[in-house]
Amino acid sequence: MRPLKDALARRAMGLTAALPAALVVLIVAGLFLRSRAIVAVEPLSKLLFSSAWQPLQGKFGLLPFIAGTVWVTATALALALPVSILAAIYLSEYAPGWVRKAAKPVVDLLAGLPSVVYGVWGVILVVPFVGNVLAPLAGAASSGYSVLAGGIVLAIMTFPTIIHVTLEVFAAVPRSLREASLSLGATKWETTRHVVLRKGAQGILAASVLGFSRAFGETMAVLMVVGNVPAVPRSLFDAGYPLPALIANNYGEMMSVPRYDAALMAAALVLTLIVLFFNVLARRTLVRAERRGR
Amino acid sequence: MANGEAPIRVRNLSVFYGGLQVLRDVSLDIPAKRITVIVGPSGCGKTTLLKSLNRLLDAAEGVRVRGQVLVDGEDIYAPRTEVTRVRKKMGLLSQKPQVLPMSIYENVAYGPRIHGLRSRKDLDGRVERYLRLAGLWDEVRDRLREPASALSVGQQQRLCLARGLAVEPEIILGDEPTSALDPPSSQNVERRLMELKRDYTVVVVTHILRQARRIADHLAFLFLGELVEQGPAAEVFAGPRDPRTRAYLSGEIS
Numbered sequence: 001m002r003p004l005k006d007a008l009a010r011r012a013m014g015l016t017a018a019l020p021a022a023l024v025v026l027i028v029a030g031l032f033l034r035s036r037a038i039v040a041v042e043p044l045s046k047l048l049f050s051s052a053w054q055p056l057q058g059k060f061g062l063l064p065f066i067a068g069t070v071w072v073t074a075t076a077l078a079l080a081l082p083v084s085i086l087a088a089i090y091l092s093e094y095a096p097g098w099v100r101k102a103a104k105p106v107v108d109l110l111a112g113l114p115s116v117v118y119g120v121w122g123v124i125l126v127v128p129f130v131g132n133v134l135a136p137l138a139g140a141a142s143s144g145y146s147v148l149a150g151g152i153v154l155a156i157m158t159f160p161t162i163i164h165v166t167l168e169v170f171a172a173v174p175r176s177l178r179e180a181s182l183s184l185g186a187t188k189w190e191t192t193r194h195v196v197l198r199k200g201a202q203g204i205l206a207a208s209v210l211g212f213s214r215a216f217g218e219t220m221a222v223l224m225v226v227g228n229v230p231a232v233p234r235s236l237f238d239a240g241y242p243l244p245a246l247i248a249n250n251y252g253e254m255m256s257v258p259r260y261d262a263a264l265m266a267a268a269l270v271l272t273l274i275v276l277f278f279n280v281l282a283r284r285t286l287v288r289a290e291r292r293g294r
Numbered sequence: 295m296a297n298g299e300a301p302i303r304v305r306n307l308s309v310f311y312g313g314l315q316v317l318r319d320v321s322l323d324i325p326a327k328r329i330t331v332i333v334g335p336s337g338c339g340k341t342t343l344l345k346s347l348n349r350l351l352d353a354a355e356g357v358r359v360r361g362q363v364l365v366d367g368e369d370i371y372a373p374r375t376e377v378t379r380v381r382k383k384m385g386l387l388s389q390k391p392q393v394l395p396m397s398i399y400e401n402v403a404y405g406p407r408i409h410g411l412r413s414r415k416d417l418d419g420r421v422e423r424y425l426r427l428a429g430l431w432d433e434v435r436d437r438l439r440e441p442a443s444a445l446s447v448g449q450q451q452r453l454c455l456a457r458g459l460a461v462e463p464e465i466i467l468g469d470e471p472t473s474a475l476d477p478p479s480s481q482n483v484e485r486r487l488m489e490l491k492r493d494y495t496v497v498v499v500t501h502i503l504r505q506a507r508r509i510a511d512h513l514a515f516l517f518l519g520e521l522v523e524q525g526p527a528a529e530v531f532a533g534p535r536d537p538r539t540r541a542y543l544s545g546e547i548s
Binding site (some may be wrong): 046096097174175176177178180181182183184185186187190194195198199 | 345348350353354355356378379381382384385386388389390392394395397404405408409432454457461467
């Protein structure tokens, strides 16, 4: 009886473990099938690299949206990565215990706030700030609804995740390793830079990838502040139109336009593949770093 | 350093972790160019005493120190003392070897680099010199670029020794430096320490009495945070004055 139970438990758990993997395959396959109506007729190069988005004329170039996604994500990470890593270093290495204890739940709370709250806050504060302060400073004209506003809001949304994971990475570095460096007469900063950061490099990379994945797919908050103009942005102050916003804004509407929904499915497929690509890339980097030894 | 004066003098040192007193009024002279061994049951404050000598205790939170530690006559707990300079005078071997996440070469070059040595030639020279002194050179000379983590644990501990020596300290501190090593590696490290006492002052913490007998010139017995007895190792082993020391040496407390 007990061996039978054991075998059953193993099967059941194996099955549940296989489920997520199967889901990824199913989602990609589903998106692919539903987008075939457009992928089959339009050459892939035109779909991906044409910037003409005129659904009524049957032109479905996704380039503006891909570019919008890349711009907003890159801006967000350029802002979020340094800030969150420095904050994590401060919290883990320098801050007194009570600050660390107080900061952690606050950081986690930020990670849990609904996206739409960030969006509203972005419209009220970040958009005017970009339009009235930053853009004139840079000598550009902008309504404020821009790649930069999207990037700032997104950066604020991703950094709790990055801080959280990075803190855990630092906590995993043994104290005696820090002491080894300190005992040689290294300062705290030298120890942090050469030992803690190096030892934690892989984990920080993993944290960044988590941030990346979130940033790529984040929809609501970005959609509210980014302007949603289907053109390739040429500066931080231009409006952009990321893929998730495109899908969320249009799905279910204008379905009478031929092949429109297939084009949106193609957009979702592209988004999924971008995220998958970065995850795989990061995993490979991690594995290689591990092999190289730390 | 004045002739005949102990390079490290501990005066009335008390250490508290929060409300818990770990060291009680410890006074101890550590003689130059000898191996001083601090023995005592686990939890008696040995490691705390050792780490108070190079102010590694500062790194932990909620630690209070009262009393003095004089290194070359300088009170290292005085407010104006530069802690990096104090630590540079001492190399530390920890319980488990802690190699830095870099190559074998970089591990040894790390300290000298921090202290401003830049020239490749000088660095190469130091790395070779101290790897030889730690008895590791012949095993690693062809693989200096490999990550230090690829070495065996015994080799790692000798690498840590070389790394500590490379900042050219006067004192070597060992916190149960052989506790993670197999017997041959332990012997190897003990042999190194015996050789090094020609040029360095060595302080080792251990709970292995046989090890203390093998290497100690000077012995200090710590019990429940109190320094019970100290003196030349031969004398203490032959005729402990305090009943607690006698009990510990005969194995009644451990």
